[in-house]
Amino acid sequence: MRHLLATASLVAFATMSAAAPPALTPAQHDATHAMFEHAINTPTVIGRHRVPELAQYFADRLKAAGFPASDIHFVLYHTESATTGADDTAALIVRWRAAGTPKAKPIMLMGHMDVVEAKPEDWAATDPFKMVEKDGYYYGRGTIDMKDGDTAIVQALINLKASGFKPTRDIVVFFTGDEETNGIGAKKGASEWLDLLGHPEFGLNADGGGGSYKPDGTAAGFTMQTAEKTYAGYTLTVRNRGGHSSKPRRDNAIYSLAHALDKIEANRFEPMLSETTRAYFEGRQKTETGPLGDAMRRWLANPNDREAADYIEESESEVGLTRTRCVPTRLFAGHADNALPQLATALINCRIFPGVDPNAIQAELVRIVADPTVAVTRNDDYVASLSSPLRPDVTAAWKRAVDALHPGVATYPEMSTGASDARPFRVAGIPVYGVSGTWIISPIDERAHGKDERIPVQALYDDVVHWQLMLRDLAGK
Numbered sequence: 001m002r003h004l005l006a007t008a009s010l011v012a013f014a015t016m017s018a019a020a021p022p023a024l025t026p027a028q029h030d031a032t033h034a035m036f037e038h039a040i041n042t043p044t045v046i047g048r049h050r051v052p053e054l055a056q057y058f059a060d061r062l063k064a065a066g067f068p069a070s071d072i073h074f075v076l077y078h079t080e081s082a083t084t085g086a087d088d089t090a091a092l093i094v095r096w097r098a099a100g101t102p103k104a105k106p107i108m109l110m111g112h113m114d115v116v117e118a119k120p121e122d123w124a125a126t127d128p129f130k131m132v133e134k135d136g137y138y139y140g141r142g143t144i145d146m147k148d149g150d151t152a153i154v155q156a157l158i159n160l161k162a163s164g165f166k167p168t169r170d171i172v173v174f175f176t177g178d179e180e181t182n183g184i185g186a187k188k189g190a191s192e193w194l195d196l197l198g199h200p201e202f203g204l205n206a207d208g209g210g211g212s213y214k215p216d217g218t219a220a221g222f223t224m225q226t227a228e229k230t231y232a233g234y235t236l237t238v239r240n241r242g243g244h245s246s247k248p249r250r251d252n253a254i255y256s257l258a259h260a261l262d263k264i265e266a267n268r269f270e271p272m273l274s275e276t277t278r279a280y281f282e283g284r285q286k287t288e289t290g291p292l293g294d295a296m297r298r299w300l301a302n303p304n305d306r307e308a309a310d311y312i313e314e315s316e317s318e319v320g321l322t323r324t325r326c327v328p329t330r331l332f333a334g335h336a337d338n339a340l341p342q343l344a345t346a347l348i349n350c351r352i353f354p355g356v357d358p359n360a361i362q363a364e365l366v367r368i369v370a371d372p373t374v375a376v377t378r379n380d381d382y383v384a385s386l387s388s389p390l391r392p393d394v395t396a397a398w399k400r401a402v403d404a405l406h407p408g409v410a411t412y413p414e415m416s417t418g419a420s421d422a423r424p425f426r427v428a429g430i431p432v433y434g435v436s437g438t439w440i441i442s443p444i445d446e447r448a449h450g451k452d453e454r455i456p457v458q459a460l461y462d463d464v465v466h467w468q469l470m471l472r473d474l475a476g477k
Contacts, residue, residue: 125139139452211409227354229351355384
């Protein structure tokens, strides 16, 4: 997850990064720019039917670079849900076979081609579906989530092949077309498409990790995503016999629902530490000063220090990292302006700490609400997301790549509060690591899914080199 700063500092960061070896050639730089621009200018929002077009574009670039057509699979599939609608979308699977007998099982390179909707009238300066370079940034929907990663992976493979690199194990690209909505592509990848993916040993996900700098210009560090919270939805439902609004009663469905939401707002789930989050806070506390750093150190020393954990949780940069969080996101009530409501509902979106059963959170919500007139039901059948172990070879390769481009920057694992395509693979026993090489400035200026989404220009090109370094390390020995 990546972040931003003032232009003067941005220029300094870009100069530092551009001067750090190795760098792209002018031709590779131009090819990366052209590919990124094409990707941003293709509005791959659900319902617009443009994901297959982008998948075909990436496939054509790889074919032109010499990857055999027989190892490039363009898979059309249907994605649909009650909340996001339906679309025909596509996945791209590309297999770069090992030179000779593979020395290990394949490495899977993951990304998604779809983006969330963006309204031009909401953006201050640019059309969200037209890439614009301005003040040291690339603007456009998907610049940070996550067409930068798609472009970096494809261009890195093209550059490696052109250089004569011969992998000692298969490298398999897996780009999906509905990560932002239904995640059906990832589910299929972790089940019925595993043969096409070669039953990978592990995955490297461009939709996780990355670096950032603090507003004062010092490095906040780079993270490798090894865990993510479980996305789960619940509905609170209150039914009532209703009646005429001129004769109100105490048993009002809206009041009952509001009281239940008040209790959920006041609730704080128990703080939790995992291998990933402990390592994350151990890294963060080394550079974090002031009360926040003190709270991190107190909590690491005593995991039962809830006051310290609560202080960390209140930080805008650390929110969601200490526990499960649930929040209402949608409301519906009533059937007429002059009638007492017969039905009131609220959608509760929970991001659950890895390893915690969503059914247990349902039971906890029932306990919190403590009202038999409020029914709590699940909206999905997701199982608990699992953490990936801190695998030494992946961790070392990722750190060496970061050090080559950002010497001296702190590195540590992280747990994402959001969801990605990694979850079904981790559940299926295939560890996945979010290893983006992209960086942004200011950890609180995250624009993914928001207006005026942007990425520092140099960060895109650094990301290509980052993937080249990692793949040489993990698939070249």
